[in-house]
Amino acid sequence: MTLERRPVYLYDGTLEGFLCCVYESYARKEIPCEITSENGQTLLAEDASWIITDWDHAQKVYVSLDRKITMEAQDFIRKAFLIDDPDREMLMYRFIRMGYRYGRRVMDMLTDDTVGRLIRAVRGLEREAHSYMGFVRFTVYDQVMVSCIRPKNRVLPLLAPHFEDRFPEESFLIYDRTYRMAAVHKPEGTVLTSLDKLVLPPIEDSERAYHELWRCFQRTIAIESRTNPRCQMNHMPKRYWEELTEMP
Amino acid sequence: MDVYEKLTILTDAAKYDVACTSSGSDRAGRAGAVGNAVACGICHSFAADGRCISLLKVLMTNSCIYDCKYCVNRASRDTRRTAFTPEELAELTIQFYRRNYIEGLFLSSGVLKSPDYTTERMTRAIRLLRDGYRFNGYIHVKAIPGTSPELLRELGLLVDRMSINIELPSESSLRALAPQKESSAILRPMGLITSGIAENRSDLALYRHAPRFVPAGQSTQMIVGATPDSDHRILTLSEGLYKKYALKRVFFSAYSPVVEDPLLPSVFTTPPLLREHRLYQADWLMRFYGFSAEEIVSERYPNMNLAIDPKCNWAVRHMDEFPVEVNRASYERLLRVPGIGVQSARRIVQARRSGALDFDGLKKLGVVMKRARFFLTCSGKCAPDVTDDPEEVIRGLLSEKDRRMLPAATGEQLSFLDLPGIASGAARLLLPAGATTESREGGIML
Numbered sequence: 001m002t003l004e005r006r007p008v009y010l011y012d013g014t015l016e017g018f019l020c021c022v023y024e025s026y027a028r029k030e031i032p033c034e035i036t037s038e039n040g041q042t043l044l045a046e047d048a049s050w051i052i053t054d055w056d057h058a059q060k061v062y063v064s065l066d067r068k069i070t071m072e073a074q075d076f077i078r079k080a081f082l083i084d085d086p087d088r089e090m091l092m093y094r095f096i097r098m099g100y101r102y103g104r105r106v107m108d109m110l111t112d113d114t115v116g117r118l119i120r121a122v123r124g125l126e127r128e129a130h131s132y133m134g135f136v137r138f139t140v141y142d143q144v145m146v147s148c149i150r151p152k153n154r155v156l157p158l159l160a161p162h163f164e165d166r167f168p169e170e171s172f173l174i175y176d177r178t179y180r181m182a183a184v185h186k187p188e189g190t191v192l193t194s195l196d197k198l199v200l201p202p203i204e205d206s207e208r209a210y211h212e213l214w215r216c217f218q219r220t221i222a223i224e225s226r227t228n229p230r231c232q233m234n235h236m237p238k239r240y241w242e243e244l245t246e247m248p
Numbered sequence: 249m250d251v252y253e254k255l256t257i258l259t260d261a262a263k264y265d266v267a268c269t270s271s272g273s274d275r276a277g278r279a280g281a282v283g284n285a286v287a288c289g290i291c292h293s294f295a296a297d298g299r300c301i302s303l304l305k306v307l308m309t310n311s312c313i314y315d316c317k318y319c320v321n322r323a324s325r326d327t328r329r330t331a332f333t334p335e336e337l338a339e340l341t342i343q344f345y346r347r348n349y350i351e352g353l354f355l356s357s358g359v360l361k362s363p364d365y366t367t368e369r370m371t372r373a374i375r376l377l378r379d380g381y382r383f384n385g386y387i388h389v390k391a392i393p394g395t396s397p398e399l400l401r402e403l404g405l406l407v408d409r410m411s412i413n414i415e416l417p418s419e420s421s422l423r424a425l426a427p428q429k430e431s432s433a434i435l436r437p438m439g440l441i442t443s444g445i446a447e448n449r450s451d452l453a454l455y456r457h458a459p460r461f462v463p464a465g466q467s468t469q470m471i472v473g474a475t476p477d478s479d480h481r482i483l484t485l486s487e488g489l490y491k492k493y494a495l496k497r498v499f500f501s502a503y504s505p506v507v508e509d510p511l512l513p514s515v516f517t518t519p520p521l522l523r524e525h526r527l528y529q530a531d532w533l534m535r536f537y538g539f540s541a542e543e544i545v546s547e548r549y550p551n552m553n554l555a556i557d558p559k560c561n562w563a564v565r566h567m568d569e570f571p572v573e574v575n576r577a578s579y580e581r582l583l584r585v586p587g588i589g590v591q592s593a594r595r596i597v598q599a600r601r602s603g604a605l606d607f608d609g610l611k612k613l614g615v616v617m618k619r620a621r622f623f624l625t626c627s628g629k630c631a632p633d634v635t636d637d638p639e640e641v642i643r644g645l646l647s648e649k650d651r652r653m654l655p656a657a658t659g660e661q662l663s664f665l666d667l668p669g670i671a672s673g674a675a676r677l678l679l680p681a682g683a684t685t686e687s688r689e690g691g692i693m694l
Contacts, residue, residue, distance in 0.1 A: 102602075105601070105602050108598050108599055108601045108602040109599070109602045109603075110595055110598065110599040110609075110612065110613055111599055111603075111605065111608075111609035111612050111613065116612050130288075130290070133286070133290050134290045134291045134292040134293070134302075134348075134351075135292070135293075136348050137347060137348060137349070138346065138347045138348050139347070140346070140347065145346065145347070147348070162286075163348075164277075165276055165277040165284050166277050166282075166283055166284045166385075167277075167282065167283075167346070168277050168278070168279055168280075168281070169279075169280060169281075169282070170282075170346070210343055210344075210347060212252065213251070213252060213255055213340070213344075214344060214347070214349050216252060216255055216256055216259075217255060217259050217304065217344075217349075218293055218295060218301060219296075220255075220256055220259040220260050220263065221259055221262075221263050221295050221299075221301060221305060222263070222295035222296040222297045222299070223263055223264065223297050223299075223504055224297075225504045225505075225518065225519055226297035226298070226299075226502075226504065226519060226521065227296050227297055228296075228297055228298040229296065229298075230298070231294075231297075231298025232294045232295065232296060232297070232298045234298075235291065235294045235298065235300065236293065236294040244293065245347075245349070246293055246349075
C-alpha cells in the first residue's frame with residue numbers, strides 16, 4: 001500500500017457510491033485523503049478521481065461488513081451514513097479498515113478516536129430521530145397530513161418506518177427542510193424522495209380549531225407553582241420550536 | 249359548554265396527576281387501525297413546568313362525591329364542574345393522535361354517583377376508541393378505588409396501563425386527609441390488577457392470541473410533603489409495592505398547596521421539589537442500581553440528605569468498599585460508583601474487552617470524572633490529586649449547582665446530616681441544623 005499518493009475520491013452521494021469508494025481503494029491499493037460528493041473545490045484538486053457506482057462492488061463491500069466484522073457493523077454503517085459530520089465518509093472509511101483488521105472487536109473499541117466519534121455521532125442521530133417521533137406535528141390538509149422538520153442529521157430513513165407503522169391507512173408527507181428530502185406515505189406504501197420546494201395551501205378553519213385545542217391543553221397542563229422554563233428548554237431545545245404548533 | 253371550555257376545565261383538574269409516561273407496551277401497527285405503541289415511550293412536548301407531555305391527560309369529569317382535603321376536585325370546593333361525553337373524548341383523542349400531538353390517552357376521573365358508574369362511563373369512552381375508531385395507541389387509565397372486580401377486569405383488557413393512586417404514604421395520613429378512602433380500598437384493586445396480569449401471562453403462554461390484560465403494567469403515585477411522613481416510610485412503601493405488587497413505577501408528587509386547610513401546609517409553601525427530586529433518584533437506585541431502601545434511608549436516619557444525591561451519600565458512608573478497579577470490577581460494583589450510570593457501566597464492560605481503560609478513556613465513555621475520580625482505580629492507579637479524606641470527598645462531590653439547589657432556610661424538609669462517622673466540620677459545611685421527627689404511627693401494611 002503506497003502512502004505517498006493520497007487521492008480525493010468523488011462519488012455520487014449514495015451509500016452504494018460510498019461503498020464503491022471502499023472497494024476502489026482496496027482494488028487500487030491506495031488510501032484516499034478525502035471522500036466527498038460535493039463537487040466544489042475538490043474537483044479542481046489534482047488528484048481527484050470520480051468513482052463510478054457499481055452495484056456489484058457495493059454489494060461485495062456491504063456483505064463483507066457482515067462477514068468480516070459483524071451484522072451489527074452493517075447496520076451501523078447504514079446509520080453512520082446519515083449523520084451530520086463533515087468528515088463522515090472518512091470516519092466510516094477508517095472504521096471499515098479497522099473492522100477488517102480487528103473483526104468484531106472494533107465495535108467494542110469505544111475509546112478509539114475514530115470508532116468513538118462515529119459511535120457518538122450515531123447515538124446522536126438515533127436520539128434526534130427519537131425526539132422527532134414526538135416533535136413531528138402534522139397539519140391536516142384535506143386528506144393529507146403534512147409535517148416539516150429541520151433536523152441536524154438525515155433522520156428521515158429512521159423516522160419514516162415509525163409513522164408508516166403508526167398510520168398505515170393515512171396519507172402523509174414529512175418534509176426535511178435541511179436535506180430537502182421527503183417521506184411520502186400512502187396506504188400502498190412509502191417512498192423517500194428528494195424535493196426542492198414544498199408549497200402548502202392555506203390552513204382551513206376546522207384545522208385551526210384543533211391547533212387551538214392543542215395549545216390550550218399544552219398551556220393548561222402546566223402547574224404554575226412549578227414553572228421551570230430552563231427544564232422545558234433542556235428537554236425541548238429551541239431549534240425544534242419552529243415546527244411545534246404549541247410553541248411561540 | 250363547548251369542547252374547548254371542557255378541555256380547559258378537565259385538563260386543569262387533571263394536571264396534578266404525575267405520570268405521563270407512555271412506556272411499557274410494544275405493539276406494532278395493524279392494517280385498518282390507527283396507532284402503535286413503543287416500549288420506551290415517546291415525549292411529544294414539554295409544558296412550561298418542564299414536565300413531559302406524552303398523553304392527553306384529562307378527567308372524564310371533575311365532579312366528585314368524595315371530599316379529600318388535598319384535592320382540587322373535592323366535593324366541597326366551589327369550582328365549575330363539567331364532563332366529557334364518551335364521543336367528545338374519543339374524537340378529541342383520535343384527532344390529537346393523528347396530528348402526532350400525543351402518544352395516547354391518560355384518563356382519570358372524579359367519582360360521579362358511584363365508583364362503578366364512573367368506571368362504566370370511562371369504559372364506554374375507551375371502548376369507543378378501541379372498537380369504533382380502531383385506536384391501537386397507548387391508553388393509561390386510573391382505576392377508581394371501590395370499583396367492582398368484574399368492571400376492572402373488563403377495563404384492564406382495553407388499556408395498556410392501569411394505576412391506582414396510593415395518595416398518601418401512611419394510613420394515618422390517609423385517615424386525616426382522605427377520611428372516605430381506606431388503604432384497603434386502594435390495595436385491594438391493586439392486588440386484583442397484579443393477579444390479573446399474572447394470570448394473563450400464563451394464559452398467553454398457552455394461547456398466543458389471548459387478549460392482553462394491562463400489558464404495560466400498573467403504577468401508582470403518592471403526594472410528598474403534605475404530611476409528616478419520612479423518606480424512610482415513602483421508600484420502604486415503594487420498595488414493597490415494587491416487590492409485592494410488581495408495580496412498574498411509583499411516582500412522587502411534591503405537594504402544591506391548592507386549598508387552605510388547618511391539616512395541610514399553608515398555601516404559601518412552595519412544593520418540595522428538591523425532596524421530590526431526591527426521592528426519584530432513590531427510586532432509580534432501587535430499580536436500576538440494585539439498591540435496597542434500607543441502604544438509602546434507615547429507621548435511624550429516616551430522611552435523605554437534600555444537599556447530596558443518595559448515591560454519593562451512600563458512597564461516602566462506605567469508603568471501605570472503594571476504590572473500585574475499573575478494569576476488573578463487576579457490572580454491579582461499577583454501578584455503585586458515583587458518576588457511573590447504567591449506560592457508562594455498560595460501556596465500560598464493553599470497552600474493556602478490547603483493552604485496558606485509563607482515566608482519559610473513561611471520560612470518553614461518558615463517566616462523570618468529577619465525582620467518579622474519588623472512587624476508582626485504573627489498572628491499579630488512582631486519579632491524580634485524589635484523597636480519601638471523606639471531608640475532602642464531600643467538598644469535591646458538591647457541585648455549584650447542588651449548593652444553589654439547597655433551600656435557604658431550615659425547613660421541615662431538612663434532615664440532619666446522614667453521614668455517621670464523618671467529622672462534624674463536613675457536616676456543618678453541608679447543612680444547617682434541624683431534624684425531622686418521624687411520626688410513630690403505623691405505615692400502610694402491604
